[in-house]
Amino acid sequence: MTRVLIPWPDLDVPAGLPVEVYDGRGDFPASAGDVEFYVLPYDTYPKPFELLGRLPSLRAVQSLSAGVDKVRPLLPPGVQLCNGQGLHDLSVAEHAMALIHASQRDLPRWIRQQAAGVWSREHTRSLADSRVLLIGYGGIGQAISRQLLAAEAVVTPVASSARPGVHGISELASLLPSADIVVLILPDTASTRGLLGAAGLALLPDDALVVNVGRGSAVDTDALVAEASSGRLRAALDVMDPEPLPGDHPLWTIPGVILTPHVAGGSASFYPRAKRLVEEQLRRFSAGEPLLHVVKDS
Amino acid sequence: MTRVLIPWPDLDVPAGLPVEVYDGRGDFPASAGDVEFYVLPYDTYPKPFELLGRLPSLRAVQSLSAGVDKVRPLLPPGVQLCNGQGLHDLSVAEHAMALIHASQRDLPRWIRQQAAGVWSREHTRSLADSRVLLIGYGGIGQAISRQLLAAEAVVTPVASSARPGVHGISELASLLPSADIVVLILPDTASTRGLLGAAGLALLPDDALVVNVGRGSAVDTDALVAEASSGRLRAALDVMDPEPLPGDHPLWTIPGVILTPHVAGGSASFYPRAKRLVEEQLRRFSAGEPLLHVVKDS
Numbered sequence: 001m002t003r004v005l006i007p008w009p010d011l012d013v014p015a016g017l018p019v020e021v022y023d024g025r026g027d028f029p030a031s032a033g034d035v036e037f038y039v040l041p042y043d044t045y046p047k048p049f050e051l052l053g054r055l056p057s058l059r060a061v062q063s064l065s066a067g068v069d070k071v072r073p074l075l076p077p078g079v080q081l082c083n084g085q086g087l088h089d090l091s092v093a094e095h096a097m098a099l100i101h102a103s104q105r106d107l108p109r110w111i112r113q114q115a116a117g118v119w120s121r122e123h124t125r126s127l128a129d130s131r132v133l134l135i136g137y138g139g140i141g142q143a144i145s146r147q148l149l150a151a152e153a154v155v156t157p158v159a160s161s162a163r164p165g166v167h168g169i170s171e172l173a174s175l176l177p178s179a180d181i182v183v184l185i186l187p188d189t190a191s192t193r194g195l196l197g198a199a200g201l202a203l204l205p206d207d208a209l210v211v212n213v214g215r216g217s218a219v220d221t222d223a224l225v226a227e228a229s230s231g232r233l234r235a236a237l238d239v240m241d242p243e244p245l246p247g248d249h250p251l252w253t254i255p256g257v258i259l260t261p262h263v264a265g266g267s268a269s270f271y272p273r274a275k276r277l278v279e280e281q282l283r284r285f286s287a288g289e290p291l292l293h294v295v296k297d298s
Numbered sequence: 299m300t301r302v303l304i305p306w307p308d309l310d311v312p313a314g315l316p317v318e319v320y321d322g323r324g325d326f327p328a329s330a331g332d333v334e335f336y337v338l339p340y341d342t343y344p345k346p347f348e349l350l351g352r353l354p355s356l357r358a359v360q361s362l363s364a365g366v367d368k369v370r371p372l373l374p375p376g377v378q379l380c381n382g383q384g385l386h387d388l389s390v391a392e393h394a395m396a397l398i399h400a401s402q403r404d405l406p407r408w409i410r411q412q413a414a415g416v417w418s419r420e421h422t423r424s425l426a427d428s429r430v431l432l433i434g435y436g437g438i439g440q441a442i443s444r445q446l447l448a449a450e451a452v453v454t455p456v457a458s459s460a461r462p463g464v465h466g467i468s469e470l471a472s473l474l475p476s477a478d479i480v481v482l483i484l485p486d487t488a489s490t491r492g493l494l495g496a497a498g499l500a501l502l503p504d505d506a507l508v509v510n511v512g513r514g515s516a517v518d519t520d521a522l523v524a525e526a527s528s529g530r531l532r533a534a535l536d537v538m539d540p541e542p543l544p545g546d547h548p549l550w551t552i553p554g555v556i557l558t559p560h561v562a563g564g565s566a567s568f569y570p571r572a573k574r575l576v577e578e579q580l581r582r583f584s585a586g587e588p589l590l591h592v593v594k595d596s
Contacts, residue, residue: 043421090426090450097449098399105396105565110558111406117550119542119559123341126567128388150448151395152388152567244417252415260408261417267403269424269450 088265093143095264099236136185198223216241386563391441393562397534434483496521514539
């Protein structure tokens, strides 16, 4: 008589609500027939998605990601979808800061030197005083902005349309020439695809750093490979196009390029925030109240 | 007739003040006999220090470091000494943040994976929500604190004596058990030497991170090697004892330990701040006004 599938055992569940743990790794739950509310396990794609078609009583799905492009087309008709907006903001912002610091302060050099047991000092770039163009100014962009300002960088935020204190994306060409660092935090949509191509990259000053923690499609990979291979630009990318990056792709080995395998959202700070949201949604479901973060109504 | 030695050519020098550039790398300046004010080149120890004894007209020395332990005993009698307090604060704070982010977000793992062309994802720790004990709460500690708070870490500052909002160093034993990350920003003095030894390290919770951007002597290296080798503690160190670290020292190869070769202070953000200070000191010297940051009077 399981009414709800939850991904973790250690949750506060309302008294009398029958739940079962399904973490996305083991067998499908036996009690699938009664499940009305399914909290999708995070980051175990694609197995939990297959279960969507095997839950005849399903009324609502809670995704723990902000982007729901993959789950949306798999939803049976009449099923409500809630997303995980905000759960990953801090984790992604923090990873962006890690990539920026690593690039500015030459961490790959020191890590190579450590592996070789070599003590050799060089002065590095700074983040302080750097002019940072933040392209994408939702929850993640704003969290990055707060951390950059605390580090005494000079921040210029850019969003899809201009508002007080925020530039519109249409002004991008006039902003790129004075950016020491450009950070992309954009979803994959028709208007963001290829946004930073050869022409935009060419407008950046020499030695500028391109950071991407949104979706890989926002940057023209071939154009970035050309500018980074020549040594004119640097890059630090958590997302790429294509992804996963094939083993023989030129990006892997370009000096001045740091790559991480799409791990910005998956850090410890996600869990307490996700658990708080799921507990609140269980309370609402149990009490018959409207769910939060509904992105598709039943 | 050179009255002042300056380390860089691109400075605003008061009209009529005879200056000569000595950057610490080439030959000693020929006009040493008339030099009254000597701005010591930064980070080119020991050559510029030898010059101190060859300047018979010397009245004042400007160091660009906050710590002047090495230069003080070399000063001829009657020579005033000014230090570079604050010039490196942002640079050091930023490097501390780089080390913390790199440790929490497993950057060495991703950099190794990149070198091997491997795409393999794992969730990591976060800095957000982490409880950070800042030991040393001068200009650098306060700059680190602002950046940690913006990253939504929980900061507990500790200084030599307690004041409102700041714990005293005598409370250290009661604070270590609840620190996920401990950051040391301490000078080398009789009271800081060996401050974090085997007993203190044993009080830290499992998996805690020890970060040192002050002086290596504050941590008992052998005790840290023991706790890190067992995998119980992690470390990220810009300063060590001994320094430079010998090529066969066990610290180099312990998993969970990141080492950088005392480079926290030497980044780009230092130069504009140092140049502004030197220009102000030249103006004061030329006008016969008292110099700033005097740490030893003539």
